[in-house]
Amino acid sequence: xxxxxxxxxxxxxxxxxxxxxxxxxxxxxxxxxxxxxxxxxxxxxxxxxxxxxxxxxxxxxxxxxxxxxxxxxxxxxxxxxxxxxxxxxxxxxxxxxxxxxxxxxxxxxxxxxxxxxxxxxxxxxxxxxxxxxxxxxxxxxxxxxxxxxxxxxxxxxxxxxxxxxxxxxxxxxxxxxxxxxxxxxxxxxxxxxxxxxxxxxxxxxxxxxxxxxxxxxxxxxxxxxxxxxxxxxxxxxxxxxxxxxxxxxxxxxxxxxxxxxxxxxxxxxxxxxxxxxxxxxxxxxxxxxxxxxxxxxxxxxxxxxxxxxxxxxxxxxxxxxxxxxxxxxxxxxxxxxxxxxxxxxxxxxxxxxxxxxxxxxxxxxxxxxxxxxxxxxxxxxxxxxxxxxxxxxxxxxxxxxxxxxxxxxxxxxxxxxxxxxxxxxxxxxxxxxxxxxxxxxxxxxxxxxxxxxxxxxxxxxxxxxxxxxxxxxxxxxxxxxxxxxxxxxxxxxxxxxxxxxxxxxxxxxxxxxxxxxxxxxxxxxxxxxxxxxxxxxxxxxxxxxxx
Amino acid sequence: xxxxxxxxxxxxxxxxxxxxxxxxxxxxxxxxxxxxxxxxxxxxxxxxxxxxxxxxxxxxxxxxxxxxxxxxxxxxxxxxxxxxxxxxxxxxxxxxxxxxxxxxxxxxxxxxxxxxxxxxxxxxxxxxxxxxxxxxxxxxxxxxxxxxxxxxxxxxxxxxxxxxxxxxxxxxxxxxxxxxxxxxxxxxxxxxxxxxxxx
Numbered sequence: 001x002x003x004x005x006x007x008x009x010x011x012x013x014x015x016x017x018x019x020x021x022x023x024x025x026x027x028x029x030x031x032x033x034x035x036x037x038x039x040x041x042x043x044x045x046x047x048x049x050x051x052x053x054x055x056x057x058x059x060x061x062x063x064x065x066x067x068x069x070x071x072x073x074x075x076x077x078x079x080x081x082x083x084x085x086x087x088x089x090x091x092x093x094x095x096x097x098x099x100x101x102x103x104x105x106x107x108x109x110x111x112x113x114x115x116x117x118x119x120x121x122x123x124x125x126x127x128x129x130x131x132x133x134x135x136x137x138x139x140x141x142x143x144x145x146x147x148x149x150x151x152x153x154x155x156x157x158x159x160x161x162x163x164x165x166x167x168x169x170x171x172x173x174x175x176x177x178x179x180x181x182x183x184x185x186x187x188x189x190x191x192x193x194x195x196x197x198x199x200x201x202x203x204x205x206x207x208x209x210x211x212x213x214x215x216x217x218x219x220x221x222x223x224x225x226x227x228x229x230x231x232x233x234x235x236x237x238x239x240x241x242x243x244x245x246x247x248x249x250x251x252x253x254x255x256x257x258x259x260x261x262x263x264x265x266x267x268x269x270x271x272x273x274x275x276x277x278x279x280x281x282x283x284x285x286x287x288x289x290x291x292x293x294x295x296x297x298x299x300x301x302x303x304x305x306x307x308x309x310x311x312x313x314x315x316x317x318x319x320x321x322x323x324x325x326x327x328x329x330x331x332x333x334x335x336x337x338x339x340x341x342x343x344x345x346x347x348x349x350x351x352x353x354x355x356x357x358x359x360x361x362x363x364x365x366x367x368x369x370x371x372x373x374x375x376x377x378x379x380x381x382x383x384x385x386x387x388x389x390x391x392x393x394x395x396x397x398x399x400x401x402x403x404x405x406x407x408x409x410x411x412x413x414x415x416x417x418x419x420x421x422x423x424x425x426x427x428x429x430x431x432x433x434x435x436x437x438x439x440x441x442x443x444x445x446x447x448x449x450x451x452x453x454x455x456x457x458x459x460x461x462x463x464x465x466x467x468x469x470x471x472x473x474x475x476x477x478x479x480x481x482x483x484x485x486x487x488x489x490x491x492x493x494x495x496x497x498x499x500x501x502x503x504x505x506x507x508x509x510x511x512x513x514x515x516x517x518x519x520x521x522x523x524x525x526x527x528x529x530x531x532x533x534x535x536x537x538x539x540x541x542x543x544x545x546x547x
Numbered sequence: 548x549x550x551x552x553x554x555x556x557x558x559x560x561x562x563x564x565x566x567x568x569x570x571x572x573x574x575x576x577x578x579x580x581x582x583x584x585x586x587x588x589x590x591x592x593x594x595x596x597x598x599x600x601x602x603x604x605x606x607x608x609x610x611x612x613x614x615x616x617x618x619x620x621x622x623x624x625x626x627x628x629x630x631x632x633x634x635x636x637x638x639x640x641x642x643x644x645x646x647x648x649x650x651x652x653x654x655x656x657x658x659x660x661x662x663x664x665x666x667x668x669x670x671x672x673x674x675x676x677x678x679x680x681x682x683x684x685x686x687x688x689x690x691x692x693x694x695x696x697x698x699x700x701x702x703x704x705x706x707x708x709x710x711x712x713x714x715x716x717x718x719x720x721x722x723x724x725x726x727x728x729x730x731x732x733x734x735x736x737x738x739x740x741x742x743x744x745x746x
Contacts, residue, residue: 169550176554330620377663413733425744502666547625547662
C-alpha cells in the first residue's frame with residue numbers, strides 16, 4: 001500500500017530497508033512530496049494512539065529527509081558488512097559477552113549484578129584487542145552502568161565508528177543518540193568529539209540537531225567559535241555537505257548571528273550555488289528573503305506594537321519548534337483579523353515598499369498552511385469576477401459623487417482644455433501684442449492668423465499632451481487624487497469586500513486590473529494600491545487561518 | 548535489538564534507564580508532524596459545531612468551555628463563538644417568532660458555520676434573494692434583528708447590514724455612466740476662455 005490509498009494498511013515490512021517504498025514515493029520526488037505523504041500517514045497513525053507506528057513513520061521520514069538534504073543514501077543490507085550480529089553467535093572475545101542476545105538483555109541481565117561484576121566485564125571487553133561493532137555498542141551501554149560519567153557512551157560509539165567506518169549499526173545509533181539522547185551538559189562535548197572522528201559527510205548530518213540546541217544553550221560567540229573549531233578538525237571537507245548544513249543553521253541563527261558571520265556564510269552559499277541541490281533552493285530563497293528583511297528590520301521593530309509582534313513571529317519561526325511558532329503565528333492572525341483599525345493605521349504609508357516584510361511573512365504562512373493541510377472552501381471564480389466588478393462600479397460611483405471626485409474629474413478635463421487654449425490663443429495674443437492691434441498688417445492678416453493659430457494650436461496641444469501631459473502630468477495628478485481616495489475610502493471598501501468574500505489581496509488586485517470597462521476608470525488605481533498594500537496582504541493571510 | 552533497526556528504542560531505553568529528560572529537539576519535533584493534537588482539536592470543534600443547535604444550551608456552553616484549545620488560538624476563537632451562540636439560544640428562538648422563519652433558518656446555519664463555508668452560504672443566500680416579497684421579508688428580518696436583538700446582530704453585522712442596504716447598493720452598481728453635466732461644464736469653460744481671449 002502507499003499513502004495514495006488512504007484506507008489500506010501500510011506495508012510495514014518495507015521499514016527500515018525501503019522507506020521510499022513505504023511512503024510510495026515515485027522517481028524524482030522532492031521534500032514537498034515527502035512531507036505530503038508523511039502528513040497523510042501521521043494523520044492516520046497518531047503518536048498518542050499508535051506511538052510505536054508513529055515512531056517508525058517519523059524515523060523513516062527523517063531518514064529520507066536526511067538523504068534528500070545531504071544526498072547520502074546509506075544502503076542497508078542485512079547480509080552486508082555493517083550487518084548486526086548478536087554476540088551470542090559470535091566467536092570473538094568470549095566470556096563477558098557470552099549469552100548476551102541484545103543490548104536490552106545485556107542491561108536487564110547486568111542491572112541486578114554487583115558493581116564489581118559489571119566493572120570486571122566492562123574492563124575485560126574494553127581491554128580485548130579486536131572489537132566488533134557489537135562490542136562497541138555493548139561497551140557504550142556498559143559504560144553507563146560502571147562509570148558515573150556519561151561521556152563513555154558517545155566516546156565508545158565514536159571509537160567504534162572510527163574502527164568500523166562501514167557499520168550502519170554504530171552510525172545509526174550515534175545519529176539517534178545525537179537526535180534524542182544527549183543531555184544539555186554534553187551537547188558541546190559530543191559535537192567536538194564527533195568532529196575529531198567523523199568526516200564532514202557524516203559529521204553534519206549526525207550532529208545537526210545538536211547545533212540547533214547549542215544555539216539556544218550558549219552565546220552566539222561561543223557557538224561560532226565551536227563551529228569554527230570543529231570545521232578546522234573535520235576530515236574530508238565537503239562543500240556540498242557544508243552548504244546544506246549552512247542552509248539549515250543560517251535560518252536558526254539568523255537573528256542571533258553577527259553580521260560578519262552571516263555575510264561570510266551567505267557569501268559561501270552564493271559562491272557554491274551550483275552545489276546546492278534543486279530541492280534546497282527554496283531554503284536558499286528563504287535566506288535571501290530573511291537577508292532583505294534584516295536590512296530594514298531595525299526601523300521596522302521600532303514601530304508599532306503590531307510591527308514588533310510580526311517581527312517576533314518571523315523570528316520564532318526561524319528559532320523555535322513548530323509548536324511555539326504555530327501558536328504565536330495563530331495569535332497574530334487573530335489580532336490582525338480582529339482589529340482592522342490597528343492594522344490599517346500601522347501600515348498607513350501607501351508610498352513605502354513593504355516587500356522586505358511580506359517575503360518572509362508569506363513564507364511562514366505558506367509553510368504552516370502546507371503542514372495543516374486543512375481544506376478551505378471559497379466562492380467560484382466566476383462569481384468572484386462578478387462581485388469584483390460590482391465593487392468596482394460601486395467605488396466608481398461613490399468616487400464620482402464625492403466632492404474630491406468632482407474636483408478630480410474637473411481637473412482631468414481642465415488640463416487638456418487649458419493646454420489647447422494656451423497653445424491656440426497664446427501665440428495669437430502674443431503676436432497681437434508685439435505687432436500692435438492697430439497695425440495695418442493686422443487688418444490684412446487677422447483672420448488668417450486666427451485660424452492658423454487654432455489649427456496650429458490643435459497640433460501643438462496634441463503633441464504636448466502626448467509627450468508630456470499624457471505620460472507624466474495626468475498620471476501624476478490622477479495618482480495624487482487616487483492615493484487620497486484610497487486612504488480615505490477605497491482601502492476600507494476593499495477590506496470590507498475581502499472580509500465578505502475571503503478573497504486574497506493579490507487576487508482582488510488581479511481581478512480589478514482585468515476589468516476592461518472604460519467607464520470604470522478607478523479600477524486600475526484600486527488594483528495598483530491593493531496589490532501594494534501590506535495591510536490587505538496581511539489581512540488576507542489572517543483570513544486563511546481564522547474562522 | 549539491532550541498532551540499525553531499533554536505534555530510537557535503544558536510545559529511549561537508555562535515557563529512561565539513566566533518568567535523562569527528553570531532549571528539546573525530539574520532544575519538539577513531534578509537533579512538526581502535521582499536528583495530530585491539532586487534528587483532534589479541529590474534530591472536537593467540528594463535532595460541537597454540528598450539534599450546536601441540538602445540544603441543550605448549557606451543555607453546549609460546557610462542551611465548548613471544556614475543549615483543550617490553549618495551544619490553538621484560532622480554534623479557541625471558534626469555540627468562543629460557538630459558546631456565545633449557545634448562550635444566545637433563547638434570543639434566536641425569540642427572533643424566530645418575530646422574523647421570517649426561512650431567513651432565521653439561514654441565519655442560524657450561517658452563524659454556526661466555519662468562516663469559509665459561511666462566506667459561500669451568505670453569498671448563496673444573497674444570490675437566491677429574488678426581488679420583491681422575499682427580498683422585503685429578508686430586509687425586514689434583518690432590521691428586526693438589528694433593532695431588537697443587537698447581540699445576534701453583532702454575530703453577523705456585516706452581512707445583515709449588507710441585506711439592509713442591498714437595494715441601495717444594487718441601484719448604485721446597476722450602471723455606471725459618466726454624468727452628462729461634465730460636458731456642460733466643459734462647454735461653459737471653453738466659452739469663457741474664448742470670450743476672455745476674444746476681448
